[in-house]
Amino acid sequence: MMLFDLSSLRLLPPSILLTKSCRFAAIVPVLTLWLVMAVSLATSFTALAKETFSLANIQAERRELEMASATDKVDVIQDIDQRIADSHNDQVRRASLYIVKANILQHHGLKAIEDNIAKALLLIDEQTQPELYLYAMVVKSYGMYIYQNQAEQAAIVLEKVQQHPALKNDLYVQVQGLSSLLEVYYKLKDFNKIAKPLFQLARTLTSKEIAPEYQGFFKELDAELAYHSGLIGDTNQAIAGYRKIITDSKPKGQIENIAVANCNIANMYFLPLAEKIQYAKASLAAARNLSCSDAMEKLVLLDEVQQGNLSNIARLSQFHSNQQMPSLNQRSAYYAGLAYLKLNDLAGAQSMANRMTDTENWERYDLLQKIYEKQGNYRDAFTASQRYHQLRAQKDADARALMLSSYQTRLEMAQEDTIAAEQAKQAEQLQAAEQKAEARLQLMLTVIAAGVGITVVLTLYLYRSRQLQRKLQQLSDTDPLTGLLNRRAFLRQAEHLKQLAERQQFPLSVALIDLDFFKQINDQYGHQAGDTVLCAFAKAANSTLRQTDLCGRFGGEEFILLTTQQDTAAFAASLQRLQQCFSELCLQDKQLGYAVSFSAGITTVFEQNAGINQQIEDAIRQADEHLYRAKASGRQQVCTEDLCLQLVSA
Numbered sequence: 001m002m003l004f005d006l007s008s009l010r011l012l013p014p015s016i017l018l019t020k021s022c023r024f025a026a027i028v029p030v031l032t033l034w035l036v037m038a039v040s041l042a043t044s045f046t047a048l049a050k051e052t053f054s055l056a057n058i059q060a061e062r063r064e065l066e067m068a069s070a071t072d073k074v075d076v077i078q079d080i081d082q083r084i085a086d087s088h089n090d091q092v093r094r095a096s097l098y099i100v101k102a103n104i105l106q107h108h109g110l111k112a113i114e115d116n117i118a119k120a121l122l123l124i125d126e127q128t129q130p131e132l133y134l135y136a137m138v139v140k141s142y143g144m145y146i147y148q149n150q151a152e153q154a155a156i157v158l159e160k161v162q163q164h165p166a167l168k169n170d171l172y173v174q175v176q177g178l179s180s181l182l183e184v185y186y187k188l189k190d191f192n193k194i195a196k197p198l199f200q201l202a203r204t205l206t207s208k209e210i211a212p213e214y215q216g217f218f219k220e221l222d223a224e225l226a227y228h229s230g231l232i233g234d235t236n237q238a239i240a241g242y243r244k245i246i247t248d249s250k251p252k253g254q255i256e257n258i259a260v261a262n263c264n265i266a267n268m269y270f271l272p273l274a275e276k277i278q279y280a281k282a283s284l285a286a287a288r289n290l291s292c293s294d295a296m297e298k299l300v301l302l303d304e305v306q307q308g309n310l311s312n313i314a315r316l317s318q319f320h321s322n323q324q325m326p327s328l329n330q331r332s333a334y335y336a337g338l339a340y341l342k343l344n345d346l347a348g349a350q351s352m353a354n355r356m357t358d359t360e361n362w363e364r365y366d367l368l369q370k371i372y373e374k375q376g377n378y379r380d381a382f383t384a385s386q387r388y389h390q391l392r393a394q395k396d397a398d399a400r401a402l403m404l405s406s407y408q409t410r411l412e413m414a415q416e417d418t419i420a421a422e423q424a425k426q427a428e429q430l431q432a433a434e435q436k437a438e439a440r441l442q443l444m445l446t447v448i449a450a451g452v453g454i455t456v457v458l459t460l461y462l463y464r465s466r467q468l469q470r471k472l473q474q475l476s477d478t479d480p481l482t483g484l485l486n487r488r489a490f491l492r493q494a495e496h497l498k499q500l501a502e503r504q505q506f507p508l509s510v511a512l513i514d515l516d517f518f519k520q521i522n523d524q525y526g527h528q529a530g531d532t533v534l535c536a537f538a539k540a541a542n543s544t545l546r547q548t549d550l551c552g553r554f555g556g557e558e559f560i561l562l563t564t565q566q567d568t569a570a571f572a573a574s575l576q577r578l579q580q581c582f583s584e585l586c587l588q589d590k591q592l593g594y595a596v597s598f599s600a601g602i603t604t605v606f607e608q609n610a611g612i613n614q615q616i617e618d619a620i621r622q623a624d625e626h627l628y629r630a631k632a633s634g635r636q637q638v639c640t641e642d643l644c645l646q647l648v649s650a
């Protein structure tokens with residue numbers, strides 16, 4: 001049976017490990033392993049790519065569908081349904097398609113919105129797909145507002161949407177939300193709040209940060225911005241917005257866009273009538289068959305009646321009420337009524353007043369006031385006049401509030417911008433300071449590290465050179481054969497010891513030692529044996545003398561000792577011990593095997609009590625003289641000035 005170690009198989013090519021017979025069997029698990037790894041890697045990459053691009057894909061698809069929705073809604077809805085059916089495996093995409101469908105069907109009743117949003121919400125996880133959730137909320141709240149008159153609830157939802165951090169990931173939803181919020185605030189007459197989303201919308205749409213692929217898409221929303229600007233009385237911004245659309249549409253020959261843009265300007269509440277008529281004429285000049293063309297013609301007709309062309313009154317008054325432009329219907333009835341009054345046709349005027357059903361419209365009361373006045377009904381004329389002034393004052397107050405709110409908001413946003421710019425500047429400065437500090441710290445650390453490194457290297461270098469110096473000193477101070485001090489080092493240290501002896505008042509004596517018949521040893525046993533004898537002497541000296549004694553090789557077979565012994569007798573006794581030890585070592589040596597002796601001459605260098613104090617050189621000369629006597633008296637003796645003592649060998 002063959003056993004395989006799979007861990008090693010993975011590291012080494014199977015061919016190296018296996019014989020031909022079992023190679024195939026081993027390749028199978030290895031290949032399987034590699035295959036599993038490759039497949040899992042590929043799937044994880046695909047999953048990652050899918051996760052990363054899913055929002056972008058959804059946004060691209062939404063763009064495509066909503067842009068197309070402007071052309072043929074029925075086809076688009078069919079297309080969406082098909083896509084929903086095809087994407088049964090992708091919940092997120094399906095949810096997105098349901099929301100797009102709800103958005104496209106916004107003007108087809110609440111049920112169409114609610115049904116599709118409900119289906120989408122079932123498929124959305126708010127935590128993991130916040131952008132889709134926000135989109136659903138925007139579409140849903142718009143439906144609530146237009147069909148259920150739940151503007152307040154819609155405002156709460158839309159405000160929450162605008163504050164959601166994930167909104168920044170979806171500029172489209174952000175803009176849709178702002179746009180809906182504007183309408184809702186307008187409906188609620190929440191004038192203090194209108195300006196902010198409007199300016200935010202304007203800022204977003206003019207932002208340079210909009211990615212190129214979104215710019216074309218958002219162009220559609222320029223009309224939205226212009227429309228809301230008109231609603232809040234920012235006629236300049238509204239006209240500028242519409243003019244932009246007109247300028248963009250002209251080279252493309254999009255005459256409907258041009259007509260509608262002019263039409264929208266003409267319909268702006270805050271625009272003076274004379275200007276309205278001018279834009280109405282421009283709209284009609286571009287196209288006459290649009291849903292707003294009737295209203296434009298009515299405006300032009302109004303002008304004619306105002307100019308005194310009263311023959312057109314009948315035509316003006318004949319216009320059927322147009323649901324799209326209720327205000328214009330009211331207005332045409334008003335101007336027709338005024339014209340009838342000019343012609344003293346009170347019945348005609350009254351019929352026009354009856355058509356003005358909006359009891360909040362100040363023009364109705366202006367007309368009634370004038371009719372009652374002509375009838376001589378001053379009581380009702382007074383009441384109508386009172387109501388007229390009341391409503392006008394209210395309208396003026398609303399307009400003033402709107403203007404003030406717009407300026408107030410502009411101011412607040414400018415302040416916010418200043419604060420944000422200041423904070424950004426501070427953050428930048430802080431970052432720069434942090435970077436500087438970091439760089440300084442880095443530099444300091446580098447310097448410290450370099451310092452530490454240099455110190456370590458220097459210390460090592462100094463330590464090494466100190467060691468070397470010591471070694472050199474030791475080499476230059478020692479005799480290489482015996483390891484004792486050489487003559488020069490001995491004399492130097494002897495000088496120091498003598499100075500110490502003088503200071504501390506201790507006695508100092510010197511002995512000059514010469515080995516006996518050394519030449520004979522050399523001659524008889526060889527030079528190496530002579531060296532052994534010299535080393536034996538050094539060894540004996542080291543083991544018998546005191547730590548404080550100095551011993552050196554003075555030259556050849558001559559040694560010198562400097563001792564702090566009290567008297568010469570004690571010194572001689574030490575030399576006796578030395579002789580004993582020395583001769584023993586020689587005797588025990590296999591090469592020699594016999595005792596060797598030495599002769600010594602000793603003398604006092606310094607002795608305070610005896611009044612002796614001589615130079616080291618003088619003392620050595622004296623010791624040499626005594627040594628000469630020791631040699632002359634038969635060797636193996638130690639001699640002082642007065643006597644000689646025989647040394648005993650082992």
Ligand SMILES: Nc1nc2c(ncn2[C@@H]2O[C@H](COP(=O)(O)OP(=O)(O)OP(=O)(O)O)[C@@H](O)[C@H]2O)c(=O)[nH]1
Pocket residue numbers: 481514515516517518519520522526527528529530531534555556557631635
């Ligand atoms: N092996 C050896 N011999 C040395 C060394 N230095 C000097 N000598 C020898 O020591 C001998 C000294 O001989 P001498 O001065 O005649 O003295 P001696 O033979 O000891 O006779 P006495 O001193 O009169 O007892 C010479 O033969 C030198 O060559 C050394 O380092 N090693």
